[in-house]
Amino acid sequence: MKHAISFILNQEEIQLTVDSHRTLLDVLRDDLGLTGAKQGCDTGECGACSVLLNGVVVNACMVLAPEADGAEILTVEGLADEEELHPLQRSFIDHHGVQCGYCAPGMLIAAKALLNRTSRPHEEEIREALVGNLCRCGAYPDIIKSIQVASRARR
Amino acid sequence: MHTFDYIRLHSLEEVAQHLAQGPGVRLMGGGNVLLLAIRRGEEAPQKVLDVKTIPELRDVRYHHNQGLKLGAAVPLQHLATGLEVRRHYPLLYQTAQKLASPQVRNRATIGGTLAWASPVSELAAPMLCYDTVCYLWSPRGRRDVPLHAFYLGDFRTVLMEDELITHVHLPPPPQRSHGVYLRQTVRHDGRRMIAATAVWAMRKQQNLTRWRIAVLGVDDRPKRIPEAEAALEGNPHPEDIQRALEIVQAHIHPQDVIYARADYRRVVLNALLQQGIHQVIHQLQSMRS
Numbered sequence: 001m002k003h004a005i006s007f008i009l010n011q012e013e014i015q016l017t018v019d020s021h022r023t024l025l026d027v028l029r030d031d032l033g034l035t036g037a038k039q040g041c042d043t044g045e046c047g048a049c050s051v052l053l054n055g056v057v058v059n060a061c062m063v064l065a066p067e068a069d070g071a072e073i074l075t076v077e078g079l080a081d082e083e084e085l086h087p088l089q090r091s092f093i094d095h096h097g098v099q100c101g102y103c104a105p106g107m108l109i110a111a112k113a114l115l116n117r118t119s120r121p122h123e124e125e126i127r128e129a130l131v132g133n134l135c136r137c138g139a140y141p142d143i144i145k146s147i148q149v150a151s152r153a154r155r
Numbered sequence: 156m157h158t159f160d161y162i163r164l165h166s167l168e169e170v171a172q173h174l175a176q177g178p179g180v181r182l183m184g185g186g187n188v189l190l191l192a193i194r195r196g197e198e199a200p201q202k203v204l205d206v207k208t209i210p211e212l213r214d215v216r217y218h219h220n221q222g223l224k225l226g227a228a229v230p231l232q233h234l235a236t237g238l239e240v241r242r243h244y245p246l247l248y249q250t251a252q253k254l255a256s257p258q259v260r261n262r263a264t265i266g267g268t269l270a271w272a273s274p275v276s277e278l279a280a281p282m283l284c285y286d287t288v289c290y291l292w293s294p295r296g297r298r299d300v301p302l303h304a305f306y307l308g309d310f311r312t313v314l315m316e317d318e319l320i321t322h323v324h325l326p327p328p329p330q331r332s333h334g335v336y337l338r339q340t341v342r343h344d345g346r347r348m349i350a351a352t353a354v355w356a357m358r359k360q361q362n363l364t365r366w367r368i369a370v371l372g373v374d375d376r377p378k379r380i381p382e383a384e385a386a387l388e389g390n391p392h393p394e395d396i397q398r399a400l401e402i403v404q405a406h407i408h409p410q411d412v413i414y415a416r417a418d419y420r421r422v423v424l425n426a427l428l429q430q431g432i433h434q435v436i437h438q439l440q441s442m443r444s
């Protein structure tokens with residue numbers, strides 16, 4: 001079954017036709033060329049495909065593309081403001097939150113979801129917010145530090 | 156992935172129409188279980204019906220005399236953030252916060268989670284302690300089933316082919332009560348459960364009463380152990396607690412899994428339960444009468 005859908009992606013309106021059984025992740029990566037969200041496990045376990053769907057963090061591999069109809073979606077590509085990196089991105093660079101980089105887009109989006117609801121999270125809250133994001137390099141301490149510094153710098 | 160038609164539903168009448176067209180139809184809440192099963196080739200539905208868009212399934216209603224009524228399509232994240240849950244059903248709130256990840260909780264629904272009926276479904280533990288009742292609907296009518304009677308074991312439930320969960324109801328919580336949820340899992344996100352338990356009771360004058368013990372990971376379904384609950388009634392002494400623990404051991408049937416042998420799961424459950432019972436007693440006794 002085909003669905004004509006429209007949604008707001010990184011503040012831009014998108015219209016396209018998708019098959020029922022395709023995932024939001026397939027459409028982002030294959031149809032729209034946004035490869036920031038990664039296809040890691042494809043089972044909802046690793047968080048590498050995290051995006052914000054109507055303001056809350058979800059795994060794009062576990063969302064059907066037609067479910068995006070009418071939604072607002074933010075991917076890592078939409079984090080930066082024109083030329084300027086988002087404070088989280090800046091901080092990940094400055095504090096080595098990126099090692100191999102595979103998990104980074106998902107980590108950034110999960111962190112963004114956290115900062116949207118808690119402006120100054122403490123370490124335990126950051127850890128809880130990242131429980132669904134795996135980093136196979138084991139760079140967790142630097143990732144947590146990056147988020148902490150970014151949250152302090154924000155205001 | 157296997158192809159199917161995705162259909163957004165807006166009313167129970169629409170559910171009935173689709174279900175009447177025969178097999179090959181599956182309901183979808185958050186899709187965490189269903190989409191995986193389709194991807195693995197374990198299920199091949201022709202139609203996937205999204206129930207999240209049915210307005211009445213998104214209800215959340217709390218009333219101090221009536222308790223809490225939650226629609227089946229309410230996401231689990233609501234249980235980890237909702238003020239009425241935090242205030243009146245703290246055991247549910249605490250358990251939900253530990254359940255899976257924000258990504259999963261934002262999608263997973265109450266109805267999908269209960270219908271999944273896994274022996275390690277963490278939502279079941281606090282819901283069993285709070286005497287939750289499931290409201291079921293089919294074109295033939297409605298019926299209410301207490302959660303403890305809803306599970307049939309091995310991922311089966313009392314749900315008929317053409318039936319769905321519309322709501323769950325949690326009775327009003329008594330004033331002076333306390334519950335704890337304790338789990339031992341291999342992974343920090345709750346996956347690979349060895350064993351878990353929720354223990355709950357209330358205080359009435361000097362008595363600790365209405366004990367609830369729910370166990371996970373040690374049988375073919377999440378379950379209460381009423382015989383052990385009865386052994387704790389009143390003001391349990393150490394020998395009563397010991398007896399309750401022995402009764403629990405006699406009523407469980409853990410399985411070997413790759414990360415934990417059955418006998419280990421027994422020992423772990425025993426330790427968690429002992430800790431849980433003592434914590435509940437301590438909390439209730441330190442409340443002012």
Ligand SMILES: Cc1cc2nc3c(=O)[nH]c(=O)nc-3n(C[C@H](O)[C@H](O)[C@H](O)COP(=O)(O)OP(=O)(O)OC[C@H]3O[C@@H](n4cnc5c(N)ncnc54)[C@H](O)[C@@H]3O)c2cc1C
Nearest residue numbers: 044184185186187188189255263264266267270277320345
């Ligand atoms: C990565 C990951 C980690 C997880 N970690 C944990 C954990 O730590 N602890 C834990 O307890 N669980 C965990 N889970 C399991 C998770 O809780 C369940 O997958 C989820 O709650 C299922 O809900 P859903 O709405 O997504 O179900 P769905 O997949 O939508 O549905 C499940 C089943 O229920 C049926 N169904 C859906 N809605 C209804 C309804 N209203 N009435 C009747 N039938 C219905 C569907 O047809 C399907 O058969 C994890 C899952 C994932 C993917």
